[in-house]
Amino acid sequence: MVEGSGGRSLSAFTVELEVYSGPYEWLLALIMKDELEIFEVPLRELVRTYLEMRNAPSANALERDTEFVGSASALVLLKSRTLLPAVEVDGDGGEEDPSTPEELAGRLTEYLKVRRAAEALRERLAENTGHYPSGHALAPRTGEQRVDPRRVEAAARKTFSRLTEPPVRHLGPITVTVQELADLIRASLRSGPLSYEELVRGMDRLRAAVAFSAALSLAQEGRVLLRQQEPLGPLTLEPVP
Amino acid sequence: MSPRPAQLVEAVLLVSPRPVAAEALRSATGLGAPELDSALDELRERYSPEKSGVVLREVAGGYQLATNPLCAGAVERFREEIRPAPLSGAAHEVLACALYLGPLTRAAISRVRGVNSDAVVRSLLERGLLAEVGTDRESPGSPALLTVTDSFLSAAGANSREDFPPLDSLVSDEELARVRERVAAAGEPEDTAGAAG
Amino acid sequence: MSPRPAQLVEAVLLVSPRPVAAEALRSATGLGAPELDSALDELRERYSPEKSGVVLREVAGGYQLATNPLCAGAVERFREEIRPAPLSGAAHEVLACALYLGPLTRAAISRVRGVNSDAVVRSLLERGLLAEVGTDRESPGSPALLTVTDSFLSAAGANSREDFPPLDSLVSDEELARVRERVAAAGEPEDTAGAAG
Numbered sequence: 001m002v003e004g005s006g007g008r009s010l011s012a013f014t015v016e017l018e019v020y021s022g023p024y025e026w027l028l029a030l031i032m033k034d035e036l037e038i039f040e041v042p043l044r045e046l047v048r049t050y051l052e053m054r055n056a057p058s059a060n061a062l063e064r065d066t067e068f069v070g071s072a073s074a075l076v077l078l079k080s081r082t083l084l085p086a087v088e089v090d091g092d093g094g095e096e097d098p099s100t101p102e103e104l105a106g107r108l109t110e111y112l113k114v115r116r117a118a119e120a121l122r123e124r125l126a127e128n129t130g131h132y133p134s135g136h137a138l139a140p141r142t143g144e145q146r147v148d149p150r151r152v153e154a155a156a157r158k159t160f161s162r163l164t165e166p167p168v169r170h171l172g173p174i175t176v177t178v179q180e181l182a183d184l185i186r187a188s189l190r191s192g193p194l195s196y197e198e199l200v201r202g203m204d205r206l207r208a209a210v211a212f213s214a215a216l217s218l219a220q221e222g223r224v225l226l227r228q229q230e231p232l233g234p235l236t237l238e239p240v241p
Numbered sequence: 242m243s244p245r246p247a248q249l250v251e252a253v254l255l256v257s258p259r260p261v262a263a264e265a266l267r268s269a270t271g272l273g274a275p276e277l278d279s280a281l282d283e284l285r286e287r288y289s290p291e292k293s294g295v296v297l298r299e300v301a302g303g304y305q306l307a308t309n310p311l312c313a314g315a316v317e318r319f320r321e322e323i324r325p326a327p328l329s330g331a332a333h334e335v336l337a338c339a340l341y342l343g344p345l346t347r348a349a350i351s352r353v354r355g356v357n358s359d360a361v362v363r364s365l366l367e368r369g370l371l372a373e374v375g376t377d378r379e380s381p382g383s384p385a386l387l388t389v390t391d392s393f394l395s396a397a398g399a400n401s402r403e404d405f406p407p408l409d410s411l412v413s414d415e416e417l418a419r420v421r422e423r424v425a426a427a428g429e430p431e432d433t434a435g436a437a438g
Numbered sequence: 439m440s441p442r443p444a445q446l447v448e449a450v451l452l453v454s455p456r457p458v459a460a461e462a463l464r465s466a467t468g469l470g471a472p473e474l475d476s477a478l479d480e481l482r483e484r485y486s487p488e489k490s491g492v493v494l495r496e497v498a499g500g501y502q503l504a505t506n507p508l509c510a511g512a513v514e515r516f517r518e519e520i521r522p523a524p525l526s527g528a529a530h531e532v533l534a535c536a537l538y539l540g541p542l543t544r545a546a547i548s549r550v551r552g553v554n555s556d557a558v559v560r561s562l563l564e565r566g567l568l569a570e571v572g573t574d575r576e577s578p579g580s581p582a583l584l585t586v587t588d589s590f591l592s593a594a595g596a597n598s599r600e601d602f603p604p605l606d607s608l609v610s611d612e613e614l615a616r617v618r619e620r621v622a623a624a625g626e627p628e629d630t631a632g633a634a635g
Contacts, residue, residue, distance in 0.1 A: 026423070032355035067330045074356070105424045107353075109417055114353055116411035117337035118330065121397065124405075125333075128398035129324065130310030131298060133258040135455040136503065140518040145565055147525060147533065147594040153603060155530035156538055159551055160609045160617045244491060244508040251491030252509035253516045261516075269516035294441060294448030311441040312449035319450045319458075319466035 010067050011119060015049050017042060025115060028071055029108050043075055176207055181214035185224065189239040196235040246272050246280035247287075250304075254284075260303030260395060299400055301391040331361045336389060339371055341408045344386035346377050362387065370396065443469050443477035444484075447501075451481075457499035522565070528558045533586060536568055538605045539621050541583035543574050549620045559584065567593065 013024040020027055020041070031038050050068055054061070188194050196215065200208040215237055218224040225238040244252075249270040254261060267277055281297075281304065288297040294312045298305045308316050317324060328336070335358050338350045351358045365371040370393040373385040389402070399405060441449075446467040451458060464474055478494075478501065485494040491509045495502045505513050525533075532555050535547045548555045562568040567590040570582040586599075596602065606614060 022423070026420070029355075030423070063327075070330060101424050105421045108420050108424065109412070110353055111355065112416070112420065113408050113412050114334055114337045114341070117341055117405075117408060118333035120406065120411060121337055121340070122328070122330075122333045124397045124399075125328065128310075128396060130313030130316075131296070131307035131395075131398075132313070132316050132449075132453050133305060133307050134255055135258070135453040136255050136505075137258045137455070138256045138513070138517045140520045141514075143519040143521045145522045145525070145567065145589075145593050147530075147567070147590060149594045149596060149602060151525075151530045152534050152537060152594065153608065155527065156534035156605070157608050159531045159534055160538075160605075161613045162552070242508065244506065244512075248489075248491030248506060249509050249512045252505040252513050253491075255492045255503065255505055256513055256516065265516070270512045292445075294445030294450075295452045306452065308449035308452055309441065309445060311439065312446050315441075315446045315467045316449050316453055318468075319462065320453065 010064055010071075011116075013050065013053060013064075013068075015046060017045060017049075024071075025112075026108075028075075029111055029115075031075065032111075038075065041075070043072070046075075047072060176210055178210055178214045178217060181207070181211045182218055185211070185214055185218060185237060189224065189237060193236055193238040196237060199237065246270065246276045247283040250277065250280045251284060251287075251306075254297075254304060254306045257305070260298070260301045260305040260391070262303040266304065298395075298398065300398055301394040302401060305395070329361070331356075331358070332365060334358075335361045335365060336370060336393065339387050339389045340393075340402060340405060344374050344388040346380060346384040346386060348380070348384060350387070368392075443467065443473045444480040447474065447477045448481060448484075451494070451501060451503045454502070457495070457497045457502040459500035463501065526558070528555070529562060531555075532558045532562060533567060533590065536584050536586045537590075537599060537602060539617065540585040541571050542621055543577060543581040543583060545577075545581060546621045547584070549623065550617060566590075 010024055014022060015024050015027060017027075020030070027041070031041065050072075054065070185194075185199065188199060196212070199215075200211050203211060215224060215226065215235075219226045223240060225240055227236045227238060228234070249272065250266055253266060253269050263274075263277060266272070267274065270277070272280065284297050287293065288295055288306065290296050290309050290311065294309050295306050296309045298307050313324070331354075334354055335350055338345065338353050342349070342353065347359055347362050350362065362371060366373070366387075369390055371387050372390045374388050375386050376383040377386050394401065394404075397405075446469065447463055450463060450466050460471075460474060463469070464471065467474070469477065481494050484490065485492055485503065487493050487506050487508065491506050492503050493506045495504050528551075531551055532547055535542065535550050539546070539550065544556055544559050547559065559568060563570070563584075566587055568584050569587045571585050572583050573580040574583050591598065591601075594601075609617070
């Protein structure tokens with residue numbers, strides 16, 4: 001009924017059930033590809049078959065058991081899901097089902113190859129364990145500091161020129177006060193909200209700046225609301241209700 | 242007294258836990274290619290598993306001194322470490338996907354295996370056996386592409402990805418024919434008796 | 439096949455960056471004292487400085503594999519280099535002061551920059567880009583005079599200070615006069631009398 005061997009984990013485990021006979025791993029693959037109805041697979045019989053085979057002594061019994069338990073639990077989970085009312089199982093594996101036998105055969109073939117490759121890898125990794133690397137790694141040495149002469153030059157310009165006061169000769173005498181513009185703003189707001197652009201239309205830069213300062217003071221005193229939808233966007237002054 | 246080429250190479254290999262490529266060995270030691278080759282021949286002999294507790298490995302595109310697996314027990318006792326748990330069957334499958342079909346996305350791995358593989362992928366990334374290399378711009382969300390790392394090659398004792406048997410050689414034509422047969426037979430639910438190996 | 443005693447000891451020494459005491463070697467390898475002694479004799483011969491690029495050192499703490507000093511050049515070339523973090527804007531300003539106005543005191547640098555510069559000066563002294571050259575005897579407490587070092591010149595790819603553009607090509611006469619005032623104006627920030635130089 002069963003051919004067990006101490007070789008490659010589960011690849012030598014074959015089963016003979018009413019619905020299927022052949023290698024166990026193909027059974028898994030067929031179920032995964034929905035080619036075999038999981039509820040037709042008698043899980044209890046499957047486990048009993050495995051346990052009988054397991055009696056044969058094997059070098060990698062623990063590994064094989066682990067793998068069997070893993071796949072058998074997956075089958076139990078799958079079966080219990082199938083017995084529940086249809087729930088859309090959406091996973092990464094949820095690609096549309098292969099429609100033609102060729103497609104199915106293609107995917108099964110690919111999976112079988114990957115499975116064989118995985119077994120070969122297991123052996124290869126096991127053969128190569130126990131190679132511990134040298135513990136004599138050197139701490140990296142700190143390299144020479146690089147200094148960009150252009151940055152030194154730029155720093156010199158910046159540092160040595162900031163001691164000079166900015167020239168102010170081009171500025172005319174200030175002829176308007178914050179108070180005057182605050183009065184202007186309050187007067188203008190009597191007829192409703194007002195944009196800052198409208199307010200300063202026709203003013204020179206100095207007056208526009210003082211008007212802004214006046215608007216800020218009024219807002220701080222709670223006598224005006226300032227609205228700006230986005231940074232640097234249009235600024236609107238509104239009377240406080 | 243000036244050191245012989247093999248001595249220079251040996252000293253450099255001692256201070257590197259990772260495999261050192263031939264070019265890096267040449268640039269550190271100042272040796273030409275033929276000198277380096279004969280130095281490596283000498284070291285291969287000196288650090289052969291039969292003679293030495295330290296062996297010269299040629300893995301992941303470079304040369305590495307490592308302990309002889311025969312001595313692993315003593316090393317593990319010394320470091321008071323237990324050998325890391327072997328990888329699960331699922332982890333081997335995911336590595337096989339990345340090695341043979343990669344670089345590929347998590348979703349592609351899950352598709353090949355027929356089960357969600359995200360948790361396994363995460364643990365292999367943590368162990369440094371898988372790494373993300375770029376993204377798949379053709380897929381929605383540009384998911385990361387995964388491939389095996391130099392640590393993986395080193396753990397498998399491989400010099401490069403070409404150092405593994407071709408995927409097609411792993412399953413015999415006979416087996417493949419049987420898969421086809423079975424799939425064809427699956428169309429007829431009554432036929433379940435098909436013999437298998 | 440079981441490993442010979444010397445192989446076991448060799449493997450343990452490869453993985454340990456620190457010297458391993460005889461007792462630790464015995465307990466890891468399971469060797470008795472006489473076996474360990476003869477294993478060490480064998481390794482002393484195998485890893486002698488005449489033969490090998492790796493040598494067995496016997497130091498206070500025990501036994502250790504190390505690179506042969508003859509191979510130090512190759513090892514040093516192989517060693518990875520990490521670039522120090524680039525200098526801050528403040529560091530460039532302090533260097534500019536020392537380069538163009540130095541030798542000058544810490545206090546003078548702080549006056550020119552308008553902020554306390556002691557921490558920046560300290561870090562540049564540590565990095566070897568600034569050095570103290572004598573003291574300013576005219577100032578109370580005779581503070582140290584600072585200037586840029588040869589390391590600074592070489593880090594900037596310059597052969598001498600003359601490789602930098604002259605100060606008067608960078609700033610106006612008026613600016614220069616104010617800078618010199620600040621350098622000279624020890625402790626009297628308001629004192630704007632008499633431009634120096």
